Amino acid sequence: MPERINVNGALGPPESAAISPLDRGFLFGDSVYETLRTYGGRLFLQREHLDRLRRSAEQLGIPYDNAPVDVEREIGRTIAEAALPEAALRVLVSRGPGPIGYDPEGCGPPSVVIYARPYPEIPGAWVREGVDVAIVRVTRNARSALDPAIKSSNLLNNFLAWREARRLGAYEPILLNEREHLTEGASSNLFLVRSNRLLTPPLEEGLLEGITRGLVLDLARRGGIETSEEALRADDLRGADEAFLTSTLKGVLPVRRCDGWPIRHGRPGPITLRILDLFEERIQAETKAGSAPDSIRK
Numbered sequence: 001m002p003e004r005i006n007v008n009g010a011l012g013p014p015e016s017a018a019i020s021p022l023d024r025g026f027l028f029g030d031s032v033y034e035t036l037r038t039y040g041g042r043l044f045l046q047r048e049h050l051d052r053l054r055r056s057a058e059q060l061g062i063p064y065d066n067a068p069v070d071v072e073r074e075i076g077r078t079i080a081e082a083a084l085p086e087a088a089l090r091v092l093v094s095r096g097p098g099p100i101g102y103d104p105e106g107c108g109p110p111s112v113v114i115y116a117r118p119y120p121e122i123p124g125a126w127v128r129e130g131v132d133v134a135i136v137r138v139t140r141n142a143r144s145a146l147d148p149a150i151k152s153s154n155l156l157n158n159f160l161a162w163r164e165a166r167r168l169g170a171y172e173p174i175l176l177n178e179r180e181h182l183t184e185g186a187s188s189n190l191f192l193v194r195s196n197r198l199l200t201p202p203l204e205e206g207l208l209e210g211i212t213r214g215l216v217l218d219l220a221r222r223g224g225i226e227t228s229e230e231a232l233r234a235d236d237l238r239g240a241d242e243a244f245l246t247s248t249l250k251g252v253l254p255v256r257r258c259d260g261w262p263i264r265h266g267r268p269g270p271i272t273l274r275i276l277d278l279f280e281e282r283i284q285a286e287t288k289a290g291s292a293p294d295s296i297r298k
Helices: 024-028 046-060 071-082 124-129 156-167 211-222 234-238 270-287
Strands: 004-007 010-012 031-039 087-094 111-118 131-135 172-176 182-185 189-194 197-200 227-229 242-247 251-258
Touching: 004 071, 010 071, 024 087, 031 046, 031 270, 046 071, 046 087, 046 211, 071 087, 071 111, 124 251, 131 156, 131 234, 131 242, 156 172, 182 189, 182 234, 189 211, 189 234, 189 270, 197 211, 211 227, 211 242, 211 251, 211 270, 242 270, 251 270
Parallel strands: 131 172, 131 251, 197 227
Antiparallel strands: 004 010, 004 111, 031 087, 087 111, 172 182, 189 197, 189 242, 242 251
């Protein structure tokens, strides 16, 4: 299936894409990004993602409105050109090219890169049975060093955690902060269930305010599930009744084991299954696509 990359409005296959080697996104990771996906060919939560993209750029002082193209329009062009049944998109805005050095004076205009590829399907068995996670030694960047509210392209912290998890045979790493509190995965937010309460680390612990995380919290509260954002430790996850991950590409993904040990019975529990159903209902309402509610149980 075709992949397409759009660089400042120039749209084509990956091998023809080009960006200046003096671009600050390449030199310093001085850029922000979002990941989006389609259901039934329609983007899900596009406005929420683009609003966060703008906020991230503004927090870094990247002049989003000075980009040479309209980001939303170019997303539509790129999806249409790729013509994929289901697409995953990475949308990146950098400060643009400029002189080597930290001073941003003279840089720009911002560069816009949009990459469309086939959506990497999550195996049904992972959703039905869950995946393995590992609490890794790599700790989350301190909020005072790099604010996680900025979804920046500087992802070495995440990569090093992911690499350690793979050495341990786990699908996703779980990172602690400097206080040894749970934060998030390398590419996901974390939820756990204890005594019929849905728990997730608060943003103050140093984690990204995930779009899917926010949606799940809203769906749970509207669905009558007691929720709480509170400080959690490694043993809270290891001893949880249920656990799951959330992200744009993962959706809601149950966790069956942590550090090699099963989460309670080692399979998705009733609250996780309820969240999966609520999530599918929201997808259907917004995109008229997705699985039928309750299909996860079959």
